[in-house]
Amino acid sequence: MPELPEVETVCRGLAPHLEGRVLTRVVQRRPDLRFPFPPKFCERLTGRRVSAVRRRAKYILMHLDDGTVLLAHLGMSGRMVISPAPAPEPATHDHVIFETDEGTVVTFNDARRFGMMDLTEEGALAEHPMLRSLGPEPLGNDFSGPVLAERLAGRMSPIKAALLDQTVVAGLGNIYVAEALFHAGLSPTRMAATVTGAKAERLARCIRDVLARAIEAGGSTLRDHRQASGELGYFQHQFSVYDREGEPCPGCTCNLAKTGGIQRIVQSGRSTFYCSHRQR
Ligand SMILES: [Zn+2]
Numbered sequence: 001m002p003e004l005p006e007v008e009t010v011c012r013g014l015a016p017h018l019e020g021r022v023l024t025r026v027v028q029r030r031p032d033l034r035f036p037f038p039p040k041f042c043e044r045l046t047g048r049r050v051s052a053v054r055r056r057a058k059y060i061l062m063h064l065d066d067g068t069v070l071l072a073h074l075g076m077s078g079r080m081v082i083s084p085a086p087a088p089e090p091a092t093h094d095h096v097i098f099e100t101d102e103g104t105v106v107t108f109n110d111a112r113r114f115g116m117m118d119l120t121e122e123g124a125l126a127e128h129p130m131l132r133s134l135g136p137e138p139l140g141n142d143f144s145g146p147v148l149a150e151r152l153a154g155r156m157s158p159i160k161a162a163l164l165d166q167t168v169v170a171g172l173g174n175i176y177v178a179e180a181l182f183h184a185g186l187s188p189t190r191m192a193a194t195v196t197g198a199k200a201e202r203l204a205r206c207i208r209d210v211l212a213r214a215i216e217a218g219g220s221t222l223r224d225h226r227q228a229s230g231e232l233g234y235f236q237h238q239f240s241v242y243d244r245e246g247e248p249c250p251g252c253t254c255n256l257a258k259t260g261g262i263q264r265i266v267q268s269g270r271s272t273f274y275c276s277h278r279q280r
Contacts, residue, residue: 001076001077001173002058002074002078003058003171003172003173003175003176003214004055004057004058004138004171004172004173004176004211005176005211005214005215005217005218005237006074006218007055007058007059007060007074007171008055008215008218009215009218009219010060010074010079010080011053011054011055011060012218012219013080013082014053014060014062014080014082014106015052015053017082017100017102017104017106018050018053018062018098018100018104018106019050019051019052019053020049020050020051021049021050021100021101021102021104022047022048022049022050022100022101023045023046023047023048023049023050023064023098023099023100024046024047024099024100024101025046025087025097025098025099026041026042026045026046026096026097026098026099027042027087027090027096027097028041028042028095028096029090029094029095029096029097030095032113033075033095033110033113033114033115033116033117034073034075034113034114034115034116035116035118037117037118038117038118038119041117041119044068044119045064045068045070045098045119048064048065048066048068049064049065050062050063050064050065050100051063051064051065056131056134056137056170057131057134057137057166057170057171058073058074058171058173059071059072059073059130059131060072060073060074061125063122067121067122067123068119068120068121068122069119069120069121069122069125070117070118070119071116071117071118071119071120071125071128071130071131072108072115072116072117073115073116073117073130074110074115075110075112075113075114075115075116076112076114076115077110077111077112077114077115078108078109078110078114078115079108079109079110080106080107080108080109081106081107081109082104082105082106082107083104083105083107084103084104084105085099085103085104085105086105087099087105087107088105088107090107091109092111093109093110093111093113094107094108094109095108095109095110095113095115096108096117116130118130133166133167134166134167134170134171135151135165135166135167135168135169135170136151136169136170137170137171138169138170138171138172138204138207138208138211139208139211139212143169143204143207143208144201144204145197145198145200145201145202145203145204145205146200146201147204148168148169148195148200148203148204148207149195149196149197149200151167151168151169152168152192152193152195152196152200153193153196154193155168155191155192155193156191156192156193157191157192158188158189158190158191158192158267159181159186159187159188159189159190159191159192159195159203160177160178160181160188160189160267160268160272161192161267161268162192163177163180163181163207164177164268164270169207172207174242174270174271174272175239175242176207176210176211176214178239178241178242178272178273178274179206179210179239179240179241179242180203180206180207180209180210181203181206181274181279182240182241182251182273182274182275182278182279183206183209183210183240184199184202184203184205184206185202185251185278185279185280186199186202186203186279186280187274187276187279187280188265188267188272188274188279189265189267190280214237217237241262241273241274241275242273243273244262244273245261245262245263245264245273246261246262247261247262248261248262249261249262249275249277249278251275251278252275252277252278258277259275259276259277259278260276260277261275262274262275263275263276
């Protein structure tokens with residue numbers, strides 16, 4: 001499932017091919033993804049120039065020259081594939097095809113169809129049902145220790161669950177919450193409201209750091225592999241605790257027998273990986 005760094009990587013990969021380009025052809029190959037496409041989807045996009053490709057949480061925002069914004073979410077399995085025109089024969093799960101005046105084809109492929117696309121207006125973007133309740137952007141200027149502490153205040157749920165709540169911080173998923181809590185030395189089971197002051201400061205910094213490092217790794221993947229496959233968004237990344245149950249903790253100097261290594265627990269039906277020795 002693409003997390004924020006993957007979506008950011010997709011946006012950065014799309015930008016040089018789409019920004020400033022006119023969409024000369026848009027093909028929609030089915031009536032819906034997770035939700036129906038908006039009416040006249042292709043007509044409203046065709047002939048428009050793309051002014052910018054941006055990201056908000058895990059949404060790709062394609063801004064067009066007439067003030068329309070295409071909002072896209074990759075869902076569980078969505079990906080964007082870039083290829084030169086003419087568009088190749090569509091594969092089974094190719095649902096939307098964009099072609100630019102520069103002769104680039106961007107294909108949205110989504111086998112499980114949990115992705116979505118919608119059209120809105122620039123001025124109504126912040127109030128879009130998918131965006132209006134989102135918390136601050138973790139890599140944005142509005143995110144800090146005090147902001148995080150304020151959003152966690154009074155919350156009796158475990159900090160892990162609170163960070164997955166998109167109204168607290170936007171765009172965080174299971175992997176990067178585990179990583180950020182590890183680096184901040186905070187137990188995922190700790191009550192959210194107890195993360196205040198210096199702890200909140202440290203956690204906010206670690207959230208930004210793990211995301212920034214992953215985006216950097218995504219950037220190198222783009223440089224290395226874009227030409228080869230044309231596929232954007234997925235990359236191998238070394239995690240400190242995520243999916244490493246039983247392995248030695250990279251943060252502990254004492255031996256595995258004493259600490260038990262990285263543990264896995266299940267919280268709200270999802271796996272959490274952490275070091276009970278280091279994270280309190
Ligand atoms: Zn440890």
